[in-house]
Amino acid sequence: MTIFEAYNTTKKKLEAAGIEDYVFEAKQIIKHITGFNSVQILSSYNNKLTQFQENNLTAIIHQREIRYPLQYIFGEWDFYGRSFCVGTGVLVPRADTETVIDKSLEYLKNTEKPKILDLCAGSGCIGITLGMEVLEAEVLMIEKYPEAFRYTLKNIECNKADNVKALMGDIFERAGAEGEYDLIVSNPPYIPQAQMSEISPETAFEPETALLADDNGMEFYKAIIDGYSASLKKGGMLIFEVGIGESEIVAELLENAGYHNIEIKKDLNHIDRAVSGIMEE
C-alpha cells in the first residue's frame, strides 16, 4: 500500500466511523506512522508503507473506529506550543483551556516572582505552561488521583519545568492551601450529572473523576472559593475555567465571596470559558 492509498483509506474509514475531523486526523495518523512531516509526505506519496507501518495503521484505525481518543493513541498532545504526555487516566489538554492561560499571563505581567497554585492539575498543562512562560514564577500543582498524578510528574520532567512542583492531594481537604499565592488557577471537573450523557464518544474514555461535578457542576468552584480564598495575597487573582452556561453563576459566587474586577473571557469559539476575580486589597 502506498502512502497515498493509506491516506485515502484512512480518511474513508474515519469518515464512516462518524469522525468529524477525518481529514485532519488522517493526516496526523499518516505522519505518526511514517515519522514524516507534511512536506516529506507530499514528496513520498508513492512510497510503499512497510509491513510494520501497515499493521500499525490498521491497529490505529480499529481504535479510532471505537472512538478511542487519538491523543491517547499518540501518547502526547500539544498545548500552548508544548507537548504533554497523555494516556488512560488523565484528561487530554483542550485548546479551550488556553483562554485561562492567556488571562493568567495578562495578570502576571505586573507581578514579580509570582507564586502560583494550580488546583486539579491533571496533565499539568496549566501549571507547567505558566511556569515555562514565567520562568521566575514558583508553581505548585495539586492532583488527587494517582492515575492522573503520574502524568503531572512525567510532564514536569519532560518539559524540564524546574520551577514547578506537584503534590498529590485533595482540594476538599485544602491541599496546598497553607501557602500564600499571587494567582490560584483551576480547571476543575464541572460537568453536571444531567449532561454526562451528552459527552462525545471520545470523552467517554476519559476519567469520570476529571469531568463530573455534583451540585449542578458547582461543587468544585464552591469548595475552592471557600477553601482557598484566604490563601490569596491581597490583590491576588483567582481564575477558573468554566463549562457552558456556568460563567454567570461562578461570577456571582466570586462576587459574593468579596472578589472584585470580575471578568469573563470567551474562548476561540466565542463561548464564556474563563472567570476571574481579584481578592480585595
Ligand SMILES: C[S@@+](CC[C@H](N)C(=O)[O-])C[C@H]1O[C@@H](n2cnc3c(N)ncnc32)[C@H](O)[C@@H]1O
Ligand atoms: C477537568 S480536569 C483538568 C485537568 C487539567 N488541569 C487540564 O486543564 O487539562 C480536572 C482534574 O481534577 C482532578 N481532581 C478531581 N477531583 C479532585 C480533588 N478532589 N482534588 C484534586 N484534584 C481532583 C482530576 O483527576 C482531573 O485531573
